Amino acid sequence: MNGARGVVEGLLDEKAEVIFGIPGGAALPIYDEFHKEPNLRHIHMMHEQGAAHAAEGYSRVLGKVGLCMGTSGPGATNLVTGIADAFMDSVPIVALTGQVPTKLLGKDAFQETDTFGITLPITKHNFRLSKSEDAYQNTRDAFNISLSGRPGPVLIDLPKDTMVGEFELNKEQFKYTQLKALPQNSNEVFSKVVDLLFNAERPMILAGGGVTIANAGLELTKLAELLRCYVATTITARGAIPTTHPLSLGQIGMHGRQVVNHSIANCDLLLAVGTRFSDRITGNLEAFAPNAKIIHIDIDATELGKNVPFHMGIVSDAKTALQSILAVAAQKKLQGKDNLFRQRVKALDVECRCNIASDDTPIRPETIIKEINEILPENAIVTTEVGHHQMFATHFLKVKNPRHFLTSAGAGTMGFGLPAAIGAKVAAPDQPVIDISGDGSLIMVCQEIATAVENDIPLTIALFNNGGYGIVQQWQKEFYEGRKIAVEFGKHTDFVKLAQSMGAEGIKVERPSEIQEAMKQAIMSDKVFLVDIATSTVDNGMPLVPPLGKNTEMLLGQHCPLVNPRYFDAE
Amino acid sequence: MQNKKVIVTIKDSVGALPRIIQIFARRGFAIEEVHAKTIGENKEVIIIFPADEYIQKIVLGQLNKLVDSIEVKDEV
Numbered sequence: 001m002n003g004a005r006g007v008v009e010g011l012l013d014e015k016a017e018v019i020f021g022i023p024g025g026a027a028l029p030i031y032d033e034f035h036k037e038p039n040l041r042h043i044h045m046m047h048e049q050g051a052a053h054a055a056e057g058y059s060r061v062l063g064k065v066g067l068c069m070g071t072s073g074p075g076a077t078n079l080v081t082g083i084a085d086a087f088m089d090s091v092p093i094v095a096l097t098g099q100v101p102t103k104l105l106g107k108d109a110f111q112e113t114d115t116f117g118i119t120l121p122i123t124k125h126n127f128r129l130s131k132s133e134d135a136y137q138n139t140r141d142a143f144n145i146s147l148s149g150r151p152g153p154v155l156i157d158l159p160k161d162t163m164v165g166e167f168e169l170n171k172e173q174f175k176y177t178q179l180k181a182l183p184q185n186s187n188e189v190f191s192k193v194v195d196l197l198f199n200a201e202r203p204m205i206l207a208g209g210g211v212t213i214a215n216a217g218l219e220l221t222k223l224a225e226l227l228r229c230y231v232a233t234t235i236t237a238r239g240a241i242p243t244t245h246p247l248s249l250g251q252i253g254m255h256g257r258q259v260v261n262h263s264i265a266n267c268d269l270l271l272a273v274g275t276r277f278s279d280r281i282t283g284n285l286e287a288f289a290p291n292a293k294i295i296h297i298d299i300d301a302t303e304l305g306k307n308v309p310f311h312m313g314i315v316s317d318a319k320t321a322l323q324s325i326l327a328v329a330a331q332k333k334l335q336g337k338d339n340l341f342r343q344r345v346k347a348l349d350v351e352c353r354c355n356i357a358s359d360d361t362p363i364r365p366e367t368i369i370k371e372i373n374e375i376l377p378e379n380a381i382v383t384t385e386v387g388h389h390q391m392f393a394t395h396f397l398k399v400k401n402p403r404h405f406l407t408s409a410g411a412g413t414m415g416f417g418l419p420a421a422i423g424a425k426v427a428a429p430d431q432p433v434i435d436i437s438g439d440g441s442l443i444m445v446c447q448e449i450a451t452a453v454e455n456d457i458p459l460t461i462a463l464f465n466n467g468g469y470g471i472v473q474q475w476q477k478e479f480y481e482g483r484k485i486a487v488e489f490g491k492h493t494d495f496v497k498l499a500q501s502m503g504a505e506g507i508k509v510e511r512p513s514e515i516q517e518a519m520k521q522a523i524m525s526d527k528v529f530l531v532d533i534a535t536s537t538v539d540n541g542m543p544l545v546p547p548l549g550k551n552t553e554m555l556l557g558q559h560c561p562l563v564n565p566r567y568f569d570a571e
Numbered sequence: 572m573q574n575k576k577v578i579v580t581i582k583d584s585v586g587a588l589p590r591i592i593q594i595f596a597r598r599g600f601a602i603e604e605v606h607a608k609t610i611g612e613n614k615e616v617i618i619i620f621p622a623d624e625y626i627q628k629i630v631l632g633q634l635n636k637l638v639d640s641i642e643v644k645d646e647v
Binding site for chain 1: 584633
């Protein structure tokens, strides 16, 4: 068989079912094999960035490897943003790229780019195939590497000569290239964790994306209940514990809830699971949980102590660690403790709830989320783009299940939401998928509306249309004395017409009272449906910790209640 | 900062050296010397770099994290 067939055999043996991509000259040998393979569904995207994000959306829903492909040169560079996005959020995707024949490498051949070099720092691992014989092995290794340990993107660059070259495949001799094993933790380690948790006066749990990735939401919730301990979540852990759970406190950090930031600042023990303590989470490091012993659990040893010093660092996946902690905790008895701290957090939580109902027009973004909450089906998967709408969704949207809120967290990639929604819908065809979108983001990837229509992938786009970059405006207002530049646009862009021109349906919404009906109509339509919502330009709609400022010193949004952490001062 | 020395054994495939070097480049960490030689199917790479405790910890961690690295030894 030829190298291209070797790759496809590898994909099939890894149980790959879907690939998102765009063909091109150097990718043709592989595409010709896709043509012969009815069990591998190819979804033709309109831009390679969309292909990578769709692979991410697929993967984020299922926890399986998402597959994407582009040709050499610009096809590969267009994939780069999505690969970098997957790298930041530890999403297992495998990207295949066409490449010019080996003997033309370095000759500035047509559509030649050093894809291997470009993607070296943004992949967990990458390959450039040097001979046809490696096609099957490298493909299967790519899947294994992508999923093992801390997941991440893997790229295979496929020079055209290696794809057309013939070789003999012997599957019986196949075995994965061995990867490094995770260290085993003794029971004493978890026993010590439980002692610390049980003896803490003011414990808090911080859950990160690692909890979602390890499918450890249930264990997290059980531990919180056992300890009666509040859980703060990072954006990638949204839904790991249902946001409606009484112990779920919500979002931490730069755009987090005031109660969360004050509680973390005042806790004496922080159990941090599967989080890398990014700058958006911690703010000023010296003021982050200054009085707490931090127990940091992460599957990636290099995360421990990278940003935040720890009292105990444990290398483990979130599920194994939480299960072990639960098992030890079940044997020990939690003393009836003075739960003053919990009462104080609870009081602050109540104080921190703002009124997000409003009749204002244009519509306040938080009000849109409130209206969506009212009609959102329990099994709906929500994706977001990046910006104000994303922060409002993260803050207020009810998410009851893990892997049901997909957002570009670390990389902050505008244009993630729509293609990710396509991938999500392909992964879960029986569930409604909604892209909570902003006009600035949507226009970056609006061509993927055509992808959804042409491939019959129904989804709803809830467009928070405020005619500009809301969050950038907020920063210009707060930090650049209100000098707005390059943040207002789109007065003449009609998104409904845009959607209709590609065969989708669209409707405009101008009053809060119309949102629920419009969203229901869109979701029920089982079509690609855009709801264009006239959204107010809220300069300061959200609490904001200035970059590297203290998390407890937030600039408040115009509708935020002023929460007074006096409860904690009483100590 | 004092010079530290680390010896990395890494599978010899396309890009073995760039994988190591980009760990330093991305973070703006300096390199004083690099020596590499091929031993069978692997490359042994000796890197001498100025480092404090934090830089050393990051470099060792990242070298260990490379999918293709087989052994990482540090010597002062």
